[in-house]
Every structure is written in structure tokens, then in C-alpha cells.
Amino acid sequence: MPDKSPDTAADEGFSPAELEAARKLFAGPCDFVSGAASVESLPGISLPEVAFAGRSNVGKSSLVNALTGRRTLARVSANPGHTRQVNFFNLADRLMLVDLPGYGFAKVSRSMKETWQDLASAYLRGRPTLMRIFVLIDGRHGVKESDRETMRNLDSAAVSYQILLTKTDYLRASDIAAAVKAAEAVARKHGAAHPEVLPTSSETGFGIPELRAEIVAVAQV
Numbered sequence: 443m444p445d446k447s448p449d450t451a452a453d454e455g456f457s458p459a460e461l462e463a464a465r466k467l468f469a470g471p472c473d474f475v476s477g478a479a480s481v482e483s484l485p486g487i488s489l490p491e492v493a494f495a496g497r498s499n500v501g502k503s504s505l506v507n508a509l510t511g512r513r514t515l516a517r518v519s520a521n522p523g524h525t526r527q528v529n530f531f532n533l534a535d536r537l538m539l540v541d542l543p544g545y546g547f548a549k550v551s552r553s554m555k556e557t558w559q560d561l562a563s564a565y566l567r568g569r570p571t572l573m574r575i576f577v578l579i580d581g582r583h584g585v586k587e588s589d590r591e592t593m594r595n596l597d598s599a600a601v602s603y604q605i606l607l608t609k610t611d612y613l614r615a616s617d618i619a620a621a622v623k624a625a626e627a628v629a630r631k632h633g634a635a636h637p638e639v640l641p642t643s644s645e646t647g648f649g650i651p652e653l654r655a656e657i658v659a660v661a662q663v
Contacts, residue, residue, distance in 0.1 A: 456655040464654035467663065470534035472510045477527040481564040485530055490661040491538040491571050495562075496578030497588055498544030501608040501644055505578065506531065506541055508644035509654060528565055536663045540565075540572075545588055566599050573661045574602050574636075581607035581621045581641060585628045597634045604636035605629055606653065611643040 456464075478484045494502045507515050515531065529541040542562055566572070575596060579585055585605075596603045605625050610618050622639045629635040640656065642649035 461651050464658045472533045475530040475532050477529045479527040489538045493540035493575045495542045500578045504644040576606050578606050581610040593632050605639045607641040610641045611645045
């Protein structure tokens, strides 16, 4: 896997103090709260929330683990469609991290996919404490039609979201820059999308400190 130069680091303009404060928060206690498989089982609203969405096997669970410095907080599977419910994680009683079911090529029945879609839609409509959705895109492949469909749905729901590129440890520095530029061009066409795209790698930790600080700033925790 290619090495990264410092020039490829995600730079959101955060100060060392902001990066350290975010690191300390995410190093604190983080516990699995519940996994909601139906609208009725969604937990009550309490803390600010940020959620992670993306195609099946894009690395959502790996990202949650990397953010919190844990290996097994969110279960990771090589099989697409492993996350089949909305999973909630309480971070230090200050923030809720939410792992949404993957979309795209999960090998499940049509009825199951529709159930997941209905659950995700209900979650988006009914969470006034949801501060931002992070839409994960595999940096090797770029934005796919299923991603665009999700972005259109988020636009319609007026839910603020931001694109994250995952698995950038597979890319050269120049390829990361090109992938970010391409994804930002897509984001500019969507009204609810944040204009900046963040490149990350759960494997190497690239971009993770900046993402933590971005989440803290967005959630105001």
C-alpha cells in the first residue's frame, strides 16, 4: 500500500488544541447503546448525533472503530450487508455515533432492503438532534449511482451531510488529491452537501484526527 506524504493530510484548519480536545473526547468511554431493527425500537432522543452512511462494505464500522481507537466496538465483516440495523454508540455521554445499514450491493432479499430503507428514512425524519450525516465513499472507486441516489434523498430531506473518502491507504498521494477533487465536484451539485470532502484511512489513521475535530465542531460538544 502506498505511503502518504504530509501534503496529503486532511487539513480543515484545526488548531493543535482543537485536535487534542477531539482526541481526548474520542479516547473516552464509548459504549454500544442499542441496535434498532425497526422504527419502534429506535432509542429516545437525548444527545447530539452524527451518523455514518455508505455502500455496503465501504468501511463504516471500521471508521467508527478508528475514531474511538477500538478494534471491536463496531463489528466488522468482509461480507457486504453485515450491518442490518441502526447501531447507536454513546461517546462519553456527550455524543451519539450512529452506524446506518449499508446500501448498494448487499446480498439480501428485496423485502429486506426495503425494510432497511424504510428504517433509515424514519431515522432521518425523526431525529432533530442529528447534526450531520457522513456519507462514506470508497476512495478507490469514487461516487457511484447508489451514492448519488442517497445524496438526492438527503437533499430532499434537508439533512446536512458531508462526503468522506475511505480506504485511501490504497491510493497514491496524487490519486487522493484527484479523488477529493472529483468528489467535491459532485458535492457542489447537491444543496445539502458540505463543500469539503475529507480523505481518511481506518487502516493507517490518515485523516482521523481531523475528522474527530470536524465532528466535535459540527456537534458542538
